[in-house]
Amino acid sequence: MAEFSYGGADLIRPVGGPPLDPASPPGEAWDDFVYRRDNAAGAHTELWFHAAGCRRWFAVRRDTRTNVILAETEA
């Protein structure tokens, strides 16, 4: 078990909108959230979880080309 675990891209979960209708498909905003990612070569904000520690979720801004951590913030 590793100390930190990766939690994917830091995105805002779409909420609200019209009432959930069982018959209507999820829509673009939801599909973007679940499946689509930019995969930028450069700064990227992602979530990490301090699993074997304080159990805090936090956001990290990392350069995907060099793995240099640019910033750390609250999730």
Add this chain to the structure above:
Amino acid sequence: MSGWRPAAGGRIDRHRPIRFSFNGRDHIGFEGDTLASALIANGVDLVGRSFKYHRPRGIVAYGSDEPNALVQVGNGARSEPNLKATQVRLVPGLVARSQNCWPSVRFDLGAVNGFIAPLIPAGFYYKMFKWPAAAWPLYEKLIRNAAGMGRAPSLPDPDRYETVHRHVDLLVIGGGAAGLAAADAAPPSARVLLVDDQPDLGGLGTAADARVSGQDYVDWIRATQERLQARPDVTLLPRATAYGHYDGNLVGIVEERAGTMRQRRWMVHADRIVLATGAFERPLLFGDNDRPGVMLAGAARHYLHRHAAVPGRRCVVFTNNDSGYDAAFELHRAGVEIAGIVDARAGAGEDATRRAAAAGIPRFPAHRVLRSHGRRRVAGCTVQPIDAATRPVRLACDLLLTAGGWTPAAQLFAHAGGRLRYDEEIAAVVPDPASSPLVAVGACAGAFDLASCIAAGRAAGAGEAVPAPAVTIVVEPSPAPLPRTAKQFVDLQNDVTEADLRLAVREGYRSVEHVKRYTTLGMGTDQGKLVGLNGVAVIAAAQGVTPAAIGTSRPRPPFAPVTFGTMAGGFVGLAAAPARTTPMHGWHQAHSAFFANVGSWRRPQFYRRNGETDVAAVNREALNVRRNVGLTDVSTLGKIDLQGAHVAQLLDHAYVNGWATLKPYRCRYGVMLREDGIVLDDGTTTRLSDDRWFMTTTTGNAERVLANLERIRQIDLPDLDVTLTPVTEQWGAMAVAGPRAIDLLRALSPDFPVDTAALPFMGMAEGRLAGIEARVLRVSFSGERAYEIYTRSGEALAMWQAIVAAGGPFGLMPYGTEAMMTLRIEKGLFVPGFEADGRTTPDDLGVSRMLSTKKDFIGRRSLTRAAFTAPDRRQLVGLMPVDPTQAIPRGAQIVREVPSAPLTPIEGNVTSVTFSPNLDRWIALALVAGGRAAVGERRIAASPLTNEFVPVTICNPIFIDPEGARLRD
């Protein structure tokens, strides 16, 4: 046999002779020798046979760049293969052997490969041995046995290894002139670590009598080292190789040690890193350039000065820069006859020309060596002018030194993203300073002048800008390859010739990375340290472009071989994989439990009795649960304590079903999804009071579910009043299941009410059971009336033993995970990893009636996706074999008919299989396209690998008691 040892000189201790054995023969060396230097001094030329052609080979280089002298050292458990003789320290009783030759290095049957050489160029195994296809396993076996290096030891390693972690302000890699200067110039309070792979500091690039600040270099080293040793925060680490640079300025270092701690790995986190790793000399190419007696000029100088081992008596030097002349003069002074200096350039430096004339050494300007001659040792070479094809001259010699220029040892620079660029003047690649936080100084940055190396080192050590180096060495590119001559080896270790590279280019390989992998150029244990730029030059010439256009293949860690022992460090044996055990572990062991790993948990699979088979044990246990009562250890379940006013809202968001209506002392089964609508986990959550809840998860998902809940609490719904605490290890848990469970518990503790009125199905009760505080949940995984008993983990064993002691009259038997699986399959209960396999939605698993329509939850929005509502989705069903005596194969695919055509549509797969002792037949759970509408139809469970095609009938996945009467009373 031409190597010899002069009567004086060298940094060896002639008062301490060392006896050692090589290929069964005894020799004498001295303290301070390496195996290579001692072999040279003892006149041993032939040290091995090459990888593919089994050509005789001798020592070529001085350090980790040695391609030929691979030896097996030691016997038994400590035997170590593939060591370079140049890096083996000579110790008393050393036993070493050549590799890859049989019966001996002098007479090797493998040399027959030389006769079939035209059939086995680089990459031959991609093109030959294709017919007949069925014979390939035989061909492969023969080829593998014919090739290969040393033998791995087959006994456990008795030695210790450890890993230490260090944080330093300055890490200096390389202890030569530039590296020592850098460490010396570090700020006074800096924590400094300096590593070097040699036993003594000072490096290999500077002669002992070079002048620095008015003193000899050897005195400068001593003074600098004394200053460094006097500083308390400076650590000097000789005999240590930095093998890799990783993200975050992390460097891995292996330190060679003596004694029972064989190697120590240092993982160093450095604020700043100075790379002062020097440069490797390149050989020059000519026909039969792999004959024993052909050596690098710089290596010969080191053997002479450091070890008083001279590799020959009559020498030719082939060079394209002035450093070859230094080798000639020094060997000449030591008593070696110099038959000639063959200079690829038209003119040498003035000083070099004058000194050659003064020493009476013949010069051959604008000449090249065509090929070497001799049988198992160089006896002479043929020399010819480069431009004119006039009559070649033959020179007799027993030592042929080549000096082809210097390649910066910049591998570590490129490990974590640093880039190298081609420098025309030195005909080599140098680090590009802008591309990496590492600061390269000295020869590894392309500076070969001592004064600028030291100045650059001082600047880097102090953290200042490094001055650009003065160019002091100009290298003529190697002469163009000769057409149609004897083999010219580019990579000695992997037997890759210049012709192989040209063939690869003709076959269409362009990129240096492709040519490398196709021909195995530079892929041996020397990692092509001698190879890189010579190979690039040949590839470039074959494509008609410049070497700069080709570039070099990207170096990756490790720089030199690192043993598994070093990597493992202390994590061996019991410490290799920490095992999690339950409070009842000792009891399971004492009662013949057979264990399996579930993640890192050790769980009993079954308890074997009286010589019964494994299968018989499992069947006995499963039968007994439904007939009498069984006891099983479920302490491994994930457990989470939830507190606060808003826990129900959190649960509503995490689970597909609703929680606000759950009253205290009641449990509810819940299913969790991922955001893409796929089932993640299931478990039981109990309400203890208005603001206290207790959740269980499956064993394997405990950490994942906790992370998920924390994510909801911290990110999705941060305003909720909820606290979460993982309590998996704080609670032991066991299930008492079966029709007689209620009788057992009544007998155990008459005061603890367990009848349905007091403790209904899906209810919870707290109190003292067998005198121990317990929380009892009436939930069931087996489908029988069951009680899950939770106690503090410190008291769990006592509870277990009390139940066992009370169980005799009721036919109590413990049961393990295998019987647990049999029982749950009989009840059609899905399990993450089997039916919930990362592709199934709630509807697929038949639990869509649990989905709440009143609230949002994780994954809800994904469930309306068209693909998830298609009628041919694979749905959870049961399978029974048409012939009741037949078994259903594990992992079988579901098809309509026995496959005859090449492509048979697959309609599903078997997810769980068991023999059901309660039904006396095999049963299975499966995911079958449109399964629920196909109940009653026949399919085939197909397992082509085991040649089983079993007709099955689709049925209700709940094989026993579909109404659940046994659960509820």
